[in-house]
Amino acid sequence: MKKKRQKPRREERPRMSENTLSSVAVAKPLRFYYYLSMSSQYKYLKFGRFLLDKKLITETDVINARILQKSTNLRIGQLARSKGLLTGGDVEIILVLQEDTYEKFGELAVRENYLTIEQVEALLKEQKDVYLFFGEALVQLGVISEAQLIEELKEFNQIKIGSATA
DSSP: OOOOOOOOOOOOOOOOOOHHHTOOOOSHHHHHHHHTTTTTTTTOOOOHHHHHHHTTHHHHHHHHHHHHHHHHHOOOHHHHHTTTOOOHHOOOOHHHHHHHHOOOHHHHHHHSSSSHHHHHHHHOOOOOOOOOOOOHHHHHSSSHHHHHHHHHHHHHHHHHHHHHHH
16 A cells, blocks of 8 residues: 655745734734744735734725725736737737746736737736725725825834844
């Protein structure tokens, strides 16, 4: 009887439990230094997790903000299709090719003569101009205020900078 090969265990990033966070004093400077002391843990911290840990948002808020982002932030193939530059079939073909080559959608579309370089550049510019960030989605949904978003982003970025230098 053959012995099954076990998959190697994926190394997981340490996670902070809710109890750990609740033991931290409420003062902002202390919380900031607490996050810095956990800097290796926060190297890959996302803004949504940061706000969840601080209990400023709920998991439902995260889901709603991501849904809003998904509906607003169109991919280049979706944009090209909405402008009539590509058909649904064209997009599917490029996506299938992309699975094998790992090239960017626009590069493939140009190489395969579906789009010109100028068209791709215009689509990328439009995609960048209308991009909705996670924090902006939370503000649009009325979960947090714009002023609160700015303050939390400042603190979050200090933590991220601290973890990058640690």
